[in-house]
Amino acid sequence: MLEAKNLVFSYTKEGKPVVDHVSFQVAPEERVGMLAPSGFGKTTLMKLVGGYMLPDEGEVLVDGKPLPEKGYCPVQMIWQHPEKSVNPRLKMREVLAEGDQIEDRIIEGLGIEEDWKNRYPQELSGGELQRFCIARALGKGTRYLIADEISTMLDLITQGQIWNFLIRETTERKIGMLIVSHSQELLDYVCTSQVDLTL
Amino acid sequence: MSCQEKHHILEISNLSVSFRQYDRGTNQINLPVITNLNVSVHDGEIVAVVGSSGSGKSLLAHAILGILPYNASLAGEIYFNQELLTEERKKQVRGKEIALVPQSVNYLDPLMKVGLQVRNGDKSPGVMERMKALFRKYHLEQETENLYPFECSGGMSRRILLSTALMGNPRLIIADEPTPGMELSLAKKAMEDFRQFADEGNGVLLITHDIELALEVADRIVVFYAGTTVEEALVSDFESLEKLRHPYTKALWRAMPRNGFETIPGSQPYVKELPEGCVFGPRCPLFSEECEGEIPERVVRCGTVRCIKCEEDHSHHHHGREEAHTHAGS
Numbered sequence: 001m002l003e004a005k006n007l008v009f010s011y012t013k014e015g016k017p018v019v020d021h022v023s024f025q026v027a028p029e030e031r032v033g034m035l036a037p038s039g040f041g042k043t044t045l046m047k048l049v050g051g052y053m054l055p056d057e058g059e060v061l062v063d064g065k066p067l068p069e070k071g072y073c074p075v076q077m078i079w080q081h082p083e084k085s086v087n088p089r090l091k092m093r094e095v096l097a098e099g100d101q102i103e104d105r106i107i108e109g110l111g112i113e114e115d116w117k118n119r120y121p122q123e124l125s126g127g128e129l130q131r132f133c134i135a136r137a138l139g140k141g142t143r144y145l146i147a148d149e150i151s152t153m154l155d156l157i158t159q160g161q162i163w164n165f166l167i168r169e170t171t172e173r174k175i176g177m178l179i180v181s182h183s184q185e186l187l188d189y190v191c192t193s194q195v196d197l198t199l
Numbered sequence: 200m201s202c203q204e205k206h207h208i209l210e211i212s213n214l215s216v217s218f219r220q221y222d223r224g225t226n227q228i229n230l231p232v233i234t235n236l237n238v239s240v241h242d243g244e245i246v247a248v249v250g251s252s253g254s255g256k257s258l259l260a261h262a263i264l265g266i267l268p269y270n271a272s273l274a275g276e277i278y279f280n281q282e283l284l285t286e287e288r289k290k291q292v293r294g295k296e297i298a299l300v301p302q303s304v305n306y307l308d309p310l311m312k313v314g315l316q317v318r319n320g321d322k323s324p325g326v327m328e329r330m331k332a333l334f335r336k337y338h339l340e341q342e343t344e345n346l347y348p349f350e351c352s353g354g355m356s357r358r359i360l361l362s363t364a365l366m367g368n369p370r371l372i373i374a375d376e377p378t379p380g381m382e383l384s385l386a387k388k389a390m391e392d393f394r395q396f397a398d399e400g401n402g403v404l405l406i407t408h409d410i411e412l413a414l415e416v417a418d419r420i421v422v423f424y425a426g427t428t429v430e431e432a433l434v435s436d437f438e439s440l441e442k443l444r445h446p447y448t449k450a451l452w453r454a455m456p457r458n459g460f461e462t463i464p465g466s467q468p469y470v471k472e473l474p475e476g477c478v479f480g481p482r483c484p485l486f487s488e489e490c491e492g493e494i495p496e497r498v499v500r501c502g503t504v505r506c507i508k509c510e511e512d513h514s515h516h517h518h519g520r521e522e523a524h525t526h527a528g529s
Contacts, residue, residue, distance in 0.1 A: 011350075037384075038354025111466060127251055127466050153376075153408050155251035156454035160462035182386070185411070185456040 002026040002075065002144045002176055006058035007048055009041075018044045019055070024195050026144060031170065031177040033191035036198055042180050043080075045197075046148045049178065050077035062143060072100050074143040078150045082129040086121045092132055093117040100139025109165050110135055127158040134162065138169065144176045152181070163190055205241040207281065208371050208402035209263070212237055214275035216258050216267065229272075232258055232470055234427045236275075237496060237503070240371065240402040245393055247405040247413035250423030251467060256406050260373045263404075264299055265289030279371070298369035300360050300377045307348040307356060314344030317363045326366070333362040336392070361389060371402045378412060390416040410451060419502075422448050425467050425478035428496075431503040444504035447479045477506065 003025050010017040018041035026032050036042050047053045049060050051067040060067055062074050079085040086095050096102050096117065110131040121129055130150060137145060147166070151159040167190065170177055181187055187194055216233040232255040240246045250256045261267045263277055265286050277284040279292060293299070308316055317333075318326050334341060337358040348356060357377060364372055374393065378386040386409075393403045394416055407413050413420055414437055422430040422445065430445040443449050453461040465482040474480050476491035483490070485508045496505050 039352030041352075043353075111464065123469065123471070125251070125467055125469055128469070131466075153251065155408060155467070156410060156451055157462050158251060158466060160454045160460045161464075161466075164460070164462065183411075183456075189456050189460060 033187035099136035247417035
């Protein structure tokens with residue numbers, strides 16, 4: 001179980017918190033959609049849950065234990081802009097190696113072609129690049145996966161390919177998912193449950 | 200190009216954009232990002248150019264405004280109000296008669312307060328009033344004026360960029376991905392504002408990946424794939440598969456969640472590895488040897504298509520004409 005308990009976070013000392021006492025749970029077999037208007041702090045919340053930032057109050061627990069300070073984080077995040085989440089000086093082969101022993105099955109399942117691995121990020125299209133970012137997040141140690149608007153910029157065919165793959169893969173490996181998207185139709189198709197953060 | 204004969208605000212014919220890049224060492228190569236693209240926008244019309252990110256469609260906006268980087272070269276013609284848009288003329292009209300709502304929120308100056316950027320430094324009462332009215336319209340609190348861009352969320356930033364574009368009363372808005380990160384209700388609201396702007400006799404060129412949103416607001420859809428326009432269709436053509444012309448557009452239609460989320464394998468080719476002839480060839484179910492030759496753009500049922508397999512369907516033709524006229528009248 002992935003648990004967020006009473007998370008509070010603000011960017012300034014005096015200002016009102018961006019994340020204000022938010023709690024939710026995700027079970028390994030669940031795909032939970034997150035609903036909130038823009039500017040609500042969804043991405044900030046996802047960064048807290050993914051361990052990229054520490055909350056001012058509250059805690060993030062995986063099976064009752066806090067996220068590890070060292071080593072592989074069981075909660076992995078896929079970002080909205082793939083071109084901003086890979087090192088531009090690494091070839092894609094090395095980008096994949098940043099992950100935790102990515103299986104060939106995943107690389108094939110995402111339709112990544114062998115030749116793409118020899119390229120630099122700027123030599124791939126957005127859709128091709130996002131496939132690498134998804135593969136990288138699906139290492140052996142991944143237990144929960146955060147998808148923050150990961151497919152909005154892609155054409156619908158690529159979106160469909162990616163989501164159909166993610167549903168298969170996470171179901172098989174019992175990886176719980178947290179999904180942020182502004183497309184209600186997509187959330188309805190992908191998620192097992194949805195949380196309205198404004199309530 | 201299409202069946203309607205109306206005043207063109209913008210007409211782009213055979214536009215190609217390529218980049219000069221260093222390959223290995225001092226070896227230079229030419230990277231064709233856009234090839235033979237045709238788009239036109241008429242009075243009172245919203246035309247959506249739909250394609251996935253990384254496909255080079257933002258460069259279309261930059262080409263029209265003359266803000267391509269120095270290593271880019273441009274071929275083809277662009278007409279604005281029937282007048283050839285030279286690099287000189289682009290400098291005169293941009294930010295005034297042609298306004299851009301840019302894609303990236305990084306286009307805001309990180310060191311300048313929002314209000315100052317929206318008004319372009321102007322503090323006169325009229326300008327202040329107009330800004331306040333625009334902020335009210337887009338649900339931006341008046342305090343937003345005193346914020347720096349990093350203090351604004353992605354959705355807020357987009358509304359700030361939209362307000363900035365509308366400050367100068369433009370004739371044509373080029374909106375580059377104006378809605379991702381906005382929740383649906385606000386995205387639709389932003390689209391309504393484009394609609395209203397167009398209905399006043401202006402034009403909007405909407406560049407987006409979001410075909411569903413485009414279908415709600417646009418009059419015509421131009422489908423962009425691997426650097427070129429494969430089809431230009433009326434929005435009403437998307438009501439059924441039979442009315443669409445290009446195999447890629449049909450595949451897109453099938454991939455919409457409401458039509459079953461059905462996908463085809465493969466991905467759009469990278470510009471350096473474009474196939475011979477039809478760019479969709481390697482993924483196309485109708486592919487044959489002739490598709491490796493030159494693929495001209497054809498007019499079929501009041502739209503255009505770049506496919507030699509698409510058949511002229513005369514039973515639909517009359518129907519299509521009627522629709523074009525209904526649109527022209529609306």
